[in-house]
Amino acid sequence: MDKxxxxxxxxxxxxxxxxxxxxxxAPLFVKNVYIQNxxxxxxxxxxxxxxxxxxxxxxxxxxxxxxxxxxIGAYTTELLFTKFGVLPWFGMxxxxxxxxxxAMGLGYPFFRLRGHYFVIATIVIAEIGLLLFQNWEWAGxxxxxxxxxxxxxxxxxxxxxxxxxxxxxxxxxxxLAWFVTWWLExxxxxxxxxxxxxxxxxxxxxxxxxxxxKMGAAAVSAFLVAVGGAFYxxxxxxIDPESVMGFQFSxxxxxxxxxxxxxxxxxxxxxxxxxxxxxxxxxxYIGGSGRGVDLIVYGGLIVAISLALPQGLVSLFSRSKAKGxxx
Amino acid sequence: MGLLYGLxxxxxxxxxxxxxxxxxxxxxxxxxxxxxxxxxxxxxxIDPLLSAPLVAAAMFVFGAVVYLLIVRFAMRAKANAxxxxxxxxxxxxxxxxxxxxxxxTPDYRSIPQSWLGGKTVSIAGIFLPEPQLVGALVSIAAFAxxxxxxxxxxxxxxxxxxxxxxxxxxxxxIDKNRVFAFGxxxxxxxxxxxxxIMAVFxxxxxxxxxxxxxxxxxxxxxxxxxxxxxxFAGGIIVGLVEAVTALMLPPSLKSVxxxxxxxxxxxxxxxxxxxxx
Numbered sequence: 001m002d003k004x005x006x007x008x009x010x011x012x013x014x015x016x017x018x019x020x021x022x023x024x025x026a027p028l029f030v031k032n033v034y035i036q037n038x039x040x041x042x043x044x045x046x047x048x049x050x051x052x053x054x055x056x057x058x059x060x061x062x063x064x065x066x067x068x069x070x071x072i073g074a075y076t077t078e079l080l081f082t083k084f085g086v087l088p089w090f091g092m093x094x095x096x097x098x099x100x101x102x103a104m105g106l107g108y109p110f111f112r113l114r115g116h117y118f119v120i121a122t123i124v125i126a127e128i129g130l131l132l133f134q135n136w137e138w139a140g141x142x143x144x145x146x147x148x149x150x151x152x153x154x155x156x157x158x159x160x161x162x163x164x165x166x167x168x169x170x171x172x173x174x175x176l177a178w179f180v181t182w183w184l185e186x187x188x189x190x191x192x193x194x195x196x197x198x199x200x201x202x203x204x205x206x207x208x209x210x211x212x213x214k215m216g217a218a219a220v221s222a223f224l225v226a227v228g229g230a231f232y233x234x235x236x237x238x239i240d241p242e243s244v245m246g247f248q249f250s251x252x253x254x255x256x257x258x259x260x261x262x263x264x265x266x267x268x269x270x271x272x273x274x275x276x277x278x279x280x281x282x283x284x285y286i287g288g289s290g291r292g293v294d295l296i297v298y299g300g301l302i303v304a305i306s307l308a309l310p311q312g313l314v315s316l317f318s319r320s321k322a323k324g325x326x327x
Numbered sequence: 328m329g330l331l332y333g334l335x336x337x338x339x340x341x342x343x344x345x346x347x348x349x350x351x352x353x354x355x356x357x358x359x360x361x362x363x364x365x366x367x368x369x370x371x372x373i374d375p376l377l378s379a380p381l382v383a384a385a386m387f388v389f390g391a392v393v394y395l396l397i398v399r400f401a402m403r404a405k406a407n408a409x410x411x412x413x414x415x416x417x418x419x420x421x422x423x424x425x426x427x428x429x430x431x432t433p434d435y436r437s438i439p440q441s442w443l444g445g446k447t448v449s450i451a452g453i454f455l456p457e458p459q460l461v462g463a464l465v466s467i468a469a470f471a472x473x474x475x476x477x478x479x480x481x482x483x484x485x486x487x488x489x490x491x492x493x494x495x496x497x498x499x500x501i502d503k504n505r506v507f508a509f510g511x512x513x514x515x516x517x518x519x520x521x522x523x524i525m526a527v528f529x530x531x532x533x534x535x536x537x538x539x540x541x542x543x544x545x546x547x548x549x550x551x552x553x554x555x556x557x558x559f560a561g562g563i564i565v566g567l568v569e570a571v572t573a574l575m576l577p578p579s580l581k582s583v584x585x586x587x588x589x590x591x592x593x594x595x596x597x598x599x600x601x602x603x604x
Contacts, residue, residue, distance in 0.1 A: 062409065062410065064413075109590075109594045112594070112597055113593055113597050114597065115409075116343075116349070116548060116552060117548055117552075117593050117597060117598070117599065120544055120545060120548045120589070121589070121590060121593060123541065123544075124541075124545060124586040124589055124590060125586075125590070127541065127582070127586055128583055128586050128587070131579070131580055131582060131583050132580075132583070134579065135577060135579055135580055247541075251417065254410075254414075255414065258410050258414055259414075262410055292424065292425035292426065292427070292428025292429040292433075292533070293425065293429060294425070295421050295422065295424055295425025295428065296421075296422050296425035296426060296429065297425075298421060298425075299417075299418040299419065299420070299421030299422035299423075299424075299425060300418065300422055301418070302414055302415075302417065302418030302421065303397065303415050303418035303419055303422065304418075306401065306410075306411050306414045306415045306418065307397070307400050307401060307411070307415060310411045
């Protein structure tokens with residue numbers, strides 16, 4: 001068991017490195033801007049979902065309010081940039097730090113709640129954030145913020161002519177989120193989280209400080225999601241409350257992990273790799289009529305996958321791997 | 328207004344609160360009911376008030392069918408049952424919105440003239456719009472009916488027993504699927520009633536359900552899962568809080584008060600006001 005476990009972890013790392021290298025070469029073959037766009041979004045959602053999975057998958061605290069942290073990352077970066085001229089790189093880190101602090105501040109009362117009460121509380125807090133930003137004049141209220149064009153540069157993290165820099169950043173973020181998950185999975189935190197998820201009372205009796213481990217998961221998860229939000233804001237060059245803090249983001253972050261395999265290392269990446277291109281393609285090929293056919297197909301697929309593979313797409317792969325990953 | 332929220336929430340209180348099955352398509356059930364009421368009015372000139380029982384009956388069948396065709400299988404999942412339920416019903420909600428867009432177009436529709444629309448009654452010097460008043464009366468009747476049903480009939484007991492332990496009820500001869508299909512039907516019928524009444528004074532469009540759904544979840548959770556009376560009280564509190572917030576804050580922020588009260592309540596009582604779970 002022990003030997004297999006170490007071997008599996010090393011194998012996961014090698015697979016990830018190979019996949020990342022292949023992904024890095026993808027732009028050599030994909031010149032179509034539209035496809036590049038889909039790739040960027042896929043990588044971003046993979047990263048977001050991977051981060052969501054840390055709190056909701058590993059630690060078992062289902063959050064449907066992560067749009068809050070996404071929006072905070074986006075808004076912190078852009079408010080600092082447009083109002084104070086702070087470079088997005090620092091804004092990104094500041095956004096992450098603020099989101100992590102807020103996550104811990106909220107965790108204080110929230111983590112006493114269980115089950116549906118917790119899930120609804122997370123939805124509600126994100127909704128409050130959305131309403132406040134929609135009414136916050138200084139931050140552009142419902143009109144949002146347009147990010148001023150200052151020319152293409154890595155310094156300002158702004159590129160108008162090519163999508164490639166965004167692609168590489170999204171890839172890096174995705175790798176970071178994956179690596180953090182991989183690393184934490186084998187740390188004492190990872191074991192604590194799974195213990196808290198399976199049986200909090202038993203974990204507590206064995207000396208796991210349940211509250212602290214939930215806080216840790218929330219902070220890491222919120223930080224990474226906020227960095228994703230900062231990236232998304234620079235990528236779109238325009239943000240408004242609904243487009244960075246809407247409830248749909250909370251669901252879109254959770255969906256790849258759930259369809260791919262919640263609480264697993266590969267679930268979010270796998271789920272995003274299938275779900276996001278599918279979403280974008282149905283939207284552009286059959287959604288153009290505005291008649292809702294794309295919604296029917298998209299919703300139908302979600303129903304079908306959740307019913308057919310309740311443990312996620314990961315369970316399709318070798319049994320031993322799925323077993324090791326879900327426990 | 329509070330009793331109307333209660334009316335929307337009462338069906339959810341049954342499905343989500345008593346049966347402990349997450350239904351993210353509740354708002355879409357409401358939307359379908361509103362359209363049903365609208366079409367009965369447009370094509371057959373049946374006033375929404377008269378067609379309400381028809382709509383409720385149709386929704387009963389719809390709810391039971393949704394359970395038997397989809398939700399039954401979602402509940403069978405051995406792993407992450409909660410997430411499977413959330414996303415199955417969420418997917419269903421998206422499909423229903425898509426279908427509504429496809430067949431009914433995204434246009435805003437309304438029922439121009441009905442027996443109740445736009446009229447007011449004066450009770451002891453206070454003017455109340457008639458549709459809201461009827462909604463309130465129906466809401467009280469629906470809650471009283473459901474309360475009686477759950478606590479005084481064999482079916483109600485069977486329902487609670489099934490939630491507690493599906494294996495054990497099978498041993499005493501209760502068919503879990505029949506009980507739950509009936510429960511889903513009833514929940515959908517109740518939201519059907521709500522939809523028929525709301526159709527009189529709200530615009531009807533494919534996304535209409537989403538704006539009411541979150542408030543319905545909050546209402547049920549505020550009152551506490553497993554309690555019919557709690558959902559009723561939750562509805563009244565939500566309505567009052569909304570009215571008070573609307574006086575103090577700009578109208579676009581009126582929901583903030585409801586959400587804040589929910590958070591406050593669950594921080595003090597993590598099981599909601601009257602919750603048993």
